[in-house]
Amino acid sequence: MNSESQPSQQTTRVKANAILAEVDAQPTIVNVAKASRKLAALSDTLAKVSLRIGCLSSFTFDPLKPFLELQGLRAGMAIEAYVAPYGQIEQQLIDASSDLAAFRPDVVLLAVRLQDVCPALYEAFNALTADAATQSEPARPRAGSSVSEPARPRAGSSALVDDWITRLRSALLTFRQHLTARVLIQNYDMPAFPAAGIADPRSPVSQCATITRANEALTELAGSIENAHVMDYEGLVSRHGRRDWQDPRTALFARIPIAPEHYWHLAGFYVRHIRPLYGLSKKVLVLDADNTLWGGVVGDVGLDGIALGHDYPGNAFVAFQKRVLELYHRGVILCLASKNEPGAVEEVFDKHPDMVLRAEHFAATRINWDPKPQNIRQMAADLNLGIDSFVFVDDSAVECELMRTALPDVLSVTLPSDPARLPGVIESLDCFDQWTISAEDRKRGRLYRSQVERSELQAATVDMPTFYRQLEMRMTVFVDHAAHVARASQMTNRTNQFNMHTIRCSEDDIRRFMEADDHHVVTLVLKDRFGDNGVVGLAVVRMARTEWVLHMFLMSCRVLGRTVEQTFVGWLAEQARKAGAKRLSAEFLPTAKNKPFVGFYQERGFTAAEADGDARQWVWDLTDAETAPPDWIDVIAASPDDAS
Amino acid sequence: MDNSRKLRSTISAILGVPEDQITDDLSSETVDTWDSLNHINLISAIEQEFGVTLATDDLADSQSVRKLKALLADRGIEVKAIANSE
Numbered sequence: 001m002n003s004e005s006q007p008s009q010q011t012t013r014v015k016a017n018a019i020l021a022e023v024d025a026q027p028t029i030v031n032v033a034k035a036s037r038k039l040a041a042l043s044d045t046l047a048k049v050s051l052r053i054g055c056l057s058s059f060t061f062d063p064l065k066p067f068l069e070l071q072g073l074r075a076g077m078a079i080e081a082y083v084a085p086y087g088q089i090e091q092q093l094i095d096a097s098s099d100l101a102a103f104r105p106d107v108v109l110l111a112v113r114l115q116d117v118c119p120a121l122y123e124a125f126n127a128l129t130a131d132a133a134t135q136s137e138p139a140r141p142r143a144g145s146s147v148s149e150p151a152r153p154r155a156g157s158s159a160l161v162d163d164w165i166t167r168l169r170s171a172l173l174t175f176r177q178h179l180t181a182r183v184l185i186q187n188y189d190m191p192a193f194p195a196a197g198i199a200d201p202r203s204p205v206s207q208c209a210t211i212t213r214a215n216e217a218l219t220e221l222a223g224s225i226e227n228a229h230v231m232d233y234e235g236l237v238s239r240h241g242r243r244d245w246q247d248p249r250t251a252l253f254a255r256i257p258i259a260p261e262h263y264w265h266l267a268g269f270y271v272r273h274i275r276p277l278y279g280l281s282k283k284v285l286v287l288d289a290d291n292t293l294w295g296g297v298v299g300d301v302g303l304d305g306i307a308l309g310h311d312y313p314g315n316a317f318v319a320f321q322k323r324v325l326e327l328y329h330r331g332v333i334l335c336l337a338s339k340n341e342p343g344a345v346e347e348v349f350d351k352h353p354d355m356v357l358r359a360e361h362f363a364a365t366r367i368n369w370d371p372k373p374q375n376i377r378q379m380a381a382d383l384n385l386g387i388d389s390f391v392f393v394d395d396s397a398v399e400c401e402l403m404r405t406a407l408p409d410v411l412s413v414t415l416p417s418d419p420a421r422l423p424g425v426i427e428s429l430d431c432f433d434q435w436t437i438s439a440e441d442r443k444r445g446r447l448y449r450s451q452v453e454r455s456e457l458q459a460a461t462v463d464m465p466t467f468y469r470q471l472e473m474r475m476t477v478f479v480d481h482a483a484h485v486a487r488a489s490q491m492t493n494r495t496n497q498f499n500m501h502t503i504r505c506s507e508d509d510i511r512r513f514m515e516a517d518d519h520h521v522v523t524l525v526l527k528d529r530f531g532d533n534g535v536v537g538l539a540v541v542r543m544a545r546t547e548w549v550l551h552m553f554l555m556s557c558r559v560l561g562r563t564v565e566q567t568f569v570g571w572l573a574e575q576a577r578k579a580g581a582k583r584l585s586a587e588f589l590p591t592a593k594n595k596p597f598v599g600f601y602q603e604r605g606f607t608a609a610e611a612d613g614d615a616r617q618w619v620w621d622l623t624d625a626e627t628a629p630p631d632w633i634d635v636i637a638a639s640p641d642d643a644s
Numbered sequence: 645m646d647n648s649r650k651l652r653s654t655i656s657a658i659l660g661v662p663e664d665q666i667t668d669d670l671s672s673e674t675v676d677t678w679d680s681l682n683h684i685n686l687i688s689a690i691e692q693e694f695g696v697t698l699a700t701d702d703l704a705d706s707q708s709v710r711k712l713k714a715l716l717a718d719r720g721i722e723v724k725a726i727a728n729s730e
Contacts, residue, residue: 028692029689254681
């Protein structure tokens with residue numbers, strides 16, 4: 001890192017963020033076009049990840065492209081998009097030499113509307129059901145039965161859906177044979193005005209029910225294709241209002257069904273689904289206290305004077321806190337940064353009967369008069385998390401502006417002054433998303449809180465071994481443990497710092513490694529006197545006769561600096577030696593964020609071999625290697641049928 | 645921003661033509677980037693910037709600055725003549 005280039009890079013980032021914020025406030029076609037021109041040359045400086053996105057759509061997708069690129073930049077991605085001519089879905093997927101395949105996409109967006117591939121379902125639904133009903137009459141066996149059955153859905157509308165899903169399935173299966181790109185498929189939206197009017201819900205062949213079934217079939221289809229996921233487009237359209245989501249003029253004129261004022265929302269929707277796949281989701285929510293968690297300034301009005309309770313405006317703050325607590329239970333880490341006397345804030349947490357959030361929900365708290373950027377920097381260090389995973393929420397425009405200038409990597413959100421609008425701000429944050437929520441996520445807040453307690457213990461002790469022994473660490477190592485698949489995949493997507501080369505893996509990727517004869521997936525669970533840290537280490541090893549290769553090696557940052565990483569790689573080396581291998585080799589690829597990994601191999605006894613491009617190869621000669629664990633960690637190998 | 649400035653700024657943003665080169669005579673005949681896709685984008689952008697809905701019937705054959713101004717005039721928005729520089 002060049003220290004001279006830092007100030008100017010920071011200025012660039014601050015300016016770029018301001019441009020992006022302006023667009024977000026007024027995402028018109030003109031503002032997006034102007035911002036794209038201004039930022040085009042900067043995208044590599046601003047982005048953390050470069051991505052190639054192939055867009056297959058059943059409508060004209062081109063106007064969305066600049067919107068997609070800008071939304072990508074907001075999330076830290078430099079997007080290069082290929083837009084196939086509209087309507088080319090199956091041919092682009094199937095043909096191994098298609099333009100899409102030649103583009104070598106990292107992600108393929110399937111922006112297909114059911115309106116376009118099964119138009120009768122939306123435009124002629126009543127006729128379709130009527131036809132199906134009459135057609136099925138003659139086919140009905142034996143005239144003797146006088147009771148006429150209701151029309152079977154399968155005959156008309158559902159046959160159309162089945163046909164499309166079947167075609168899509170074979171196209172995707174063929175695609176999978178030649179490309180590994182992740183596939184994101186949008187599901188199908190309901191008609192704003194069902195064909196049967198108010199009778200639709202009770203109709204034997206309901207249009208909305210038919211589309212719901214199509215969405216279920218799509219979800220099932222995505223589940224059967226590796227690295228394919230469904231995006232809830234139906235939910236997006238309903239959030240923004242079905243009727244005005246479409247613009248009949250651009251639809252009929254240019255096959256652009258989406259109204260221009262929604263381009264930004266649609267592009268943001270796609271990006272929201274992509275960012276968690278590349279470790280770009282935020283992790284920490286830092287909250288102000290006065291006029292954020294409650295109304296009023298507690299230092300001025302006292303415990304009884306703040307607005308928090310059953311009636312307006314107090315109920316707005318209760319509702320706000322409830323939304324925040326929901327994020328906590330989803331795995332978002334909460335912090336508090338307040339300019340106050342500590343006693344005043346602590347009293348509210350301890351004594352106010354209507355507080356929803358409790359002191360134990362916060363992993364770190366800074367109540368002082370220091371500048372907030374300084375406090376956030378400190379919290380990032382204590383929690384061992386990157387500053388760019390932080391979101392800062394404050395009612396003060398001044399505090400937010402200071403944060404944007406001092407720490408442009410932090411996402412700063414200024415709260416509206418109308419308390420009634422506060423809960424909506426938290427609900428609409430789209431930066432914390434993860435594709436799945438694991439058991440780990442549900443207790444993350446507690447885990448990080450224990451970590452801060454551990455740092456406090458460290459502060460009170462002198463020598464490290466004594467500190468390590470006080471932790472009473474016990475690590476359990478699992479080999480190819482199916483119950484850890486989701487967590488292992490998630491670790492590859494979330495871990496940026498202690499990670500040898502930051503390869504991201506889907507659950508299917510992990511499963512494939514587990515099933516391969518020459519690979520093992522090893523997961524590490526760490527317990528200590530403060531609690532269960534859960535799965536915090538992951539290694540994927542490839543085994544040959546004389547050499548084992550560490551294909552992947554990463555650790556959750558919250559357990560670093562406790563010799564667990566050295567012990568883990570020692571254990572792996574010992575298994576290699578027992579299996580007759582002479583060497584354990586590994587590589588290191590420096591990224592912007594994995595500095596904590598630098599020096600790890602060397603300290604552990606590896607020697608540097610040749611560099612391969614940017615990656616450096618390391619080898620540990622196992623002949624005399626010291627692999628035994630330190631006396632302060634108990635190492636247990638889980639038996640295959642152990643529960644996690 | 646007066647209407648003339650606003651129209652030029654909009655056209656410039658969508659078509660990538662410098663503002664000072666935008667005159668009443670500019671049309672899809674003379675500008676490469678003024679294709680059918682950008683035309684519909686331009687119409688949508690003008691509607692957003694001026695807060696109006698233009699008459700659908702005339703959209704397709706309004707591929708010149710002069711004709712766009714006529715569409716705006718139909719909606720009561722007068723745009724001064726745009727000559728070469730001002």
